[in-house]
Amino acid sequence: MLDLEFMRLAFAVGAIVGVLAPAVGFFLVQRRQSLVGDGIGHVAFAGVAAGYLLHISPVLTALVASVLGAVAIELLRTRGRAAGDQALAIVFYTGIALGVVLVSSAGALNVNLFQYLFGSILTVTRGDLVLVAALGGVALIALAASYRALVSVTLDEEAARVQGLPVAALNVLVAIMAATTVALSMRIVGILLVAALMVLPVIAAGRVAWSMFSTLVIAVGIGLVSVLVGLTTSYYADLPPGGTIVLFAAGSFLLCSVVDAVRRRS
Amino acid sequence: MSLAVELRDVSFAYHGGPPVLEGVDLAVGLGEFVAIAGPNGGGKTTLLRVVLGLEQPTSGSASLFCEPAARCSRRSAIAYLAQRAQAGGEAPVTVREVVSAGRLAAGPLFGQLRRSDRVIVDEAIARVGLTASAARPLRTLSGGMQQRAFIAKALAAKPELLVLDEPTTGVDAASQESLAELLAELHGELGVTILYVSHEFGAVEKFVQRVVLVRGGIVFDGAPHELPGLWHDPSHSHA
Ligand SMILES: Nc1ncnc2c1ncn2[C@@H]1O[C@H](COP(=O)(O)OP(=O)(O)OP(=O)(O)O)[C@@H](O)[C@H]1O
Ligand SMILES: [Mg+2]
Numbered sequence: 001m002l003d004l005e006f007m008r009l010a011f012a013v014g015a016i017v018g019v020l021a022p023a024v025g026f027f028l029v030q031r032r033q034s035l036v037g038d039g040i041g042h043v044a045f046a047g048v049a050a051g052y053l054l055h056i057s058p059v060l061t062a063l064v065a066s067v068l069g070a071v072a073i074e075l076l077r078t079r080g081r082a083a084g085d086q087a088l089a090i091v092f093y094t095g096i097a098l099g100v101v102l103v104s105s106a107g108a109l110n111v112n113l114f115q116y117l118f119g120s121i122l123t124v125t126r127g128d129l130v131l132v133a134a135l136g137g138v139a140l141i142a143l144a145a146s147y148r149a150l151v152s153v154t155l156d157e158e159a160a161r162v163q164g165l166p167v168a169a170l171n172v173l174v175a176i177m178a179a180t181t182v183a184l185s186m187r188i189v190g191i192l193l194v195a196a197l198m199v200l201p202v203i204a205a206g207r208v209a210w211s212m213f214s215t216l217v218i219a220v221g222i223g224l225v226s227v228l229v230g231l232t233t234s235y236y237a238d239l240p241p242g243g244t245i246v247l248f249a250a251g252s253f254l255l256c257s258v259v260d261a262v263r264r265r266s
Numbered sequence: 267m268s269l270a271v272e273l274r275d276v277s278f279a280y281h282g283g284p285p286v287l288e289g290v291d292l293a294v295g296l297g298e299f300v301a302i303a304g305p306n307g308g309g310k311t312t313l314l315r316v317v318l319g320l321e322q323p324t325s326g327s328a329s330l331f332c333e334p335a336a337r338c339s340r341r342s343a344i345a346y347l348a349q350r351a352q353a354g355g356e357a358p359v360t361v362r363e364v365v366s367a368g369r370l371a372a373g374p375l376f377g378q379l380r381r382s383d384r385v386i387v388d389e390a391i392a393r394v395g396l397t398a399s400a401a402r403p404l405r406t407l408s409g410g411m412q413q414r415a416f417i418a419k420a421l422a423a424k425p426e427l428l429v430l431d432e433p434t435t436g437v438d439a440a441s442q443e444s445l446a447e448l449l450a451e452l453h454g455e456l457g458v459t460i461l462y463v464s465h466e467f468g469a470v471e472k473f474v475q476r477v478v479l480v481r482g483g484i485v486f487d488g489a490p491h492e493l494p495g496l497w498h499d500p501s502h503s504h505a
Contacts, residue, residue, distance in 0.1 A: 026357075031354075087320060156348070157354070158348060205357075210360070210403060211401070211403065215358065243398075
């Protein structure tokens with residue numbers, strides 16, 4: 001399997017995404033913003049469509065659209081007096097509507113749009129890998145560096161504000177990282193499933209973890225294993241990679257719940 | 267005397283609501299230990315929020331360390347324990363993680379906690395008697411023990427201004443007593459300025475120099491022994 005260039009690329013990109021998605025998703029789940037990744041995914045769809053229309057790399061346009069969408073959600077939430085889910089709904093539906101309109105004007109409703117919606121392992125290019133490695137690396141470093149500050153905001157946003165932490169900037173940072181993750185993960189798991197990889201491993205980890213930090217570490221482990229096992233399975237069983245990966249992540253939730261239940265009994 | 271907190275003719279109403287505070291003047295000097303009491307809904311929490319710059323006064327001005335409260339540059343010197351503090355987030359969070367968050371503004375904002383900061387965190391945990399439970403998830407502790415973890419979080423900041431909103435709710439008498447002694451020590455030895463909101467400030471009564479009663483405004487401000495008899499139960503809602 002690894003003799004094939006496209007599989008090596010898929011695994012390399014998948015490994016980065018498998019680590020990054022739960023790491024960023026961790027902070028979304030802690031803030032009860034589990035669905036934000038999904039909202040950003042729908043905006044990314046509009047970005048992909050714009051890429052087709054303008055004949056530039058859909059990954060790049062998706063990245064730009066996701067960042068704009070994520071920051072819009074954050075600003076609507078904090079400044080616009082819109083409740084969290086209302087902000088999400090506004091951006092979510094605008095994104096998908098814009099996407100549909102753009103896609104049809106680009107005459108791209110037929111082409112390989114499917115691969116962006118559900119992911120594909122055949123289409124990862126060397127260029128994709130370079131982009132994913134570079135941006136993913138930056139995002140992971142930013143995350144590691146700001147971990148304690150982000151945890152502090154998560155635990156008590158108001159106390160963090162009183163202490164003089166740059167709360168608004170940290171919230172925007174999370175939004176931008178979530179957007180980057182969505183755009184980078186899109187090629188492997190697809191727009192419709194990317195959010196699942198950000199959220200499911202974290203929820204699963206929460207069942208068995210004993211601290212904030214252990215939750216993060218276990219979630220990253222689950223994400224990575226889900227991607228690697230999912231890609232392998234999808235290769236041998238000829239299944240769509242996004243769906244397969246997410247099913248493994250969902251399976252990990254079941255597994256962790258069982259472990260938790262057994263532990264509580266004893 | 268340099269002021270830690272100053273409110274000048276402050277009035278405040280929550281967005282479109284009735285006035286909660288009216289004509290409040292309050293000056294707290296550096297190193298003062300002030301108890302704040304008053305009936306439920308009297309505006310104690312609101313007063314603290316205005317002091318800390320979390321709410322903007324409708325009229326009048328609020329300053330912290332002689333700067334406008336909302337734009338105070340010495341925030342890392344302030345620790346605030348909100349009434350009914352709770353740890354946000356879904357993941358299990360340990361006592362040590364909560365207390366470490368309190369150390370954040372004082373230590374480096376990014377990267378690892380320094381060794382010296384970890385020592386301070388462990389000291390704060392020991393102060394509230396939670397050393398044996400430091401690695402336990404907060405949600406597995408009793409309400410009073412959780413409250414003590416939040417007190418430790420505030421202490422870990424090594425603040426110059428410590429603002430506590432009913433920190434002893436759900437805390438047993440022995441722990442209230444030891445918190446009172448701890449506050450007296452912080453105040454006496456380190457000169458920490460303390461604003462302490464409580465209904466039952468019996469435990470700190472012997473340490474505070476000043477009591478402020480809040481009921482839509484400040485209705486009493488003076489030494490504890492000057493309190494009108496009527497107010498000796500400060501949770502009293504009688505006019
Ligand atoms: N977020 C809010 N929005 C609107 N009104 C509020 C808000 N918080 C408090 N109030 C109102 O402001 C008044 C003062 O409330 P505050 O919480 O400051 O009182 P308190 O003295 O701290 O009471 P307690 O002893 O119960 O803690 C009350 O009438 C309350 O209804
Ligand atoms: Mg109150």
